[in-house]
Amino acid sequence: MFRKKNTLLIGCLLSATFYLLSCDNKPKQENKRKTIDYIKQIPGINDSIPVEVADKGEVLIAYSDCYTCHKEDQRSVGPAFRDIAKRYPVNKVYIEMLAHKVIIGGRGSWGSAVMDPHPELSFEDAKTMVTYILSLKK
Ligand code: HEC
Structure with a gap:
């Protein structure tokens, strides 16, 4: 016992x-x-970014609603711009793909939070914004 x-x-x-x-x-x-x-991180070749395009992108982003969900250095509702820059190579294919995503919105690449669509943006402006984001790559 x-x-x-x-x-x-x-x-x-x-x-x-x-x-x-x-x-x-x-x-x-x-x-x-x-x-x-x-x-x-996606491997790929990085093209150089003209300073005036990155600068214009920064201004366009400041005048849009991007900063309500994104921060430069920290994850917020959406991923930090620097994290996006770390993931994608800087070239036409990714810039166009991301610009398209900004316009149609969506989710799934970074988690389940949703990015609102931005149908008012022209493809050119969206590409300029994305170019600025990717210019934050270190
Ligand atoms: C309502 C909140 C919200 C707003 C406003 C917003 N985003 Fe986003 N964004 C997100 C979320 C959430 C994700 C992650 C989507 C995913 O996981 O696929 C994201 C992802 C992204 C990505 C990466 C997409 C990918 O597939 O990796 C880019 C680039 C981006 N946003 C740019 C922008 C720009 C430029 C603006 C302003 C015009 C903007 N966002 C406005 C929430 C937002």
């Missing part, structure tokens, strides 16, 4: 320890995986 109780007690203690240990380890691993997945 005494033995049975003891084994039961040891069993409980062991599972409690394992439980605590596994709790302790989990958050660290999850955080690591999140940052790796979040930016998903």
